[in-house]
Amino acid sequence: EVVMTQSPATLSVSPGERATLSCRASHSVSINFAWYQQTPGQAPRLLIYDASTRATGIPARFRGSGSGTDFTLIISSLQSEDVAVYYCQQYNNWPWTFGQGTKVEIK
Amino acid sequence: EVQLVQSGAEVKKPGESLQISCSGSEYIFANYWIGWVRQMPGKGLEWMGSIYPSDSDTRYSPSFQGQVTMSADKSISTAYLQWSALKASDTAIYYCAVGEELQFLEWSRYWGQGTLLTVSS
Numbered sequence: 001e002v003v004m005t006q007s008p009a010t011l012s013v014s015p016g017e018r019a020t021l022s023c024r025a026s027h028s029v030s031i032n033f034a035w036y037q038q039t040p041g042q043a044p045r046l047l048i049y050d051a052s053t054r055a056t057g058i059p060a061r062f063r064g065s066g067s068g069t070d071f072t073l074i075i076s077s078l079q080s081e082d083v084a085v086y087y088c089q090q091y092n093n094w095p096w097t098f099g100q101g102t103k104v105e106i107k
Numbered sequence: 108e109v110q111l112v113q114s115g116a117e118v119k120k121p122g123e124s125l126q127i128s129c130s131g132s133e134y135i136f137a138n139y140w141i142g143w144v145r146q147m148p149g150k151g152l153e154w155m156g157s158i159y160p161s162d163s164d165t166r167y168s169p170s171f172q173g174q175v176t177m178s179a180d181k182s183i184s185t186a187y188l189q190w191s192a193l194k195a196s197d198t199a200i201y202y203c204a205v206g207e208e209l210q211f212l213e214w215s216r217y218w219g220q221g222t223l224l225t226v227s228s
Contacts, residue, residue, distance in 0.1 A: 001169075034214040036152075043202055043218035044144075044152065055216050087152055091213035095168035096154040 002027050002090050006099035012107040019075040021102045023088035028068045032092035035064055035073045038101075039084045047086075048073065080106060109134045111203055111219035118225045119193050126189040127222045129203030136184035137161040140212035143177060143188050144202045146221075155201075157212045158186060193226045200224075 003026040013019045025033075031051035036044040046055040048064035051071060061076040075082055083106055088099040114128040129141065142157040156167035160179035167177070179186040188201060203219040206212030 032213065038152075043221055045218075046214060046216040049214045089152075089154075089214065094166065095156075095170070096213070098152040098154070100151045 001095060002029060002093045002097050004088050004090055004097050004099035006086075006088055006102045008102060009100075010103045010105065012105045013075075013078045014107045015080065016077050017107075019078050019082070019104055021073040021075075021086055021104070023066075023071045023073075023099050025069045025071075025090055027093065029090040029092035031067045032090060033064075033066070033071055034089045034091065035062075035071075036087045036089065037082075037084045038087065044087065075104070078104070078106070109139075109205060109217040111205065111217055113201075113203060113219040113222045116223040116225070118227070120228055121194055121226055122192050123226075124189070124191050125193055125224070126187050127201060127224070129186045129188075129219050131184045131186070131205065134205075135208070137181040138208050139205045140210070141179065141186045142204045142206070142212045142215065143175075144204060145171075145199045146202065147199045155188075157206075160184075160186065193224075195226050195228075197224060198226045 005024045007022045033051045035048040038044045052064045063074045065072050085101045085103050087101050110132045112130045137160045140157045140159050143155040145153045155171040158165045158177045160181040176189040200221045202221045204215035205217045
């Protein structure tokens, strides 16, 4: 099973500042990789798939990059509505696996 | 747009059986893989497995193989997740999600609202 490790566990960022989230896979997953956002009481929301493709309706301030084992999600200018837990997911090797999540807070 | 509506919250006792459901609408149900994802209280997401309603082809994550049963009835556009003997550790929110048409489910833009299962004596 591919283990996904996210860092940091919690990220505090001032409004309008950049937030950088990382995810590392224990084995290469090529670009078969996604990011999700989950706010309290809600289902996950797809942000990015294929490592860097923004899902329909996702603001341009969300940018995904990386391949192989190291991936990054950048929120270029943090908004209050971006407060959430962010999960990475690989779909290169079955079973698909998620990271443990990064909680993004407003400083 | 694709809609997924899950059955309501359940409170059960250890050892009891249960089936929860996920009903799809506004798309061709049979043509889309449906996956199930578990979220234990205060924890992250876990992929349980996926089913293709067209032929009931099912893939389980090894961690969930033998612990749950996935099924689907394409005639009523509904997928099911079933337990034969619940345990307290099954307490979680369970989400269903669909993939892209005619493709194995890898990531999902469409999710159900979740079903909260509480197992307690």
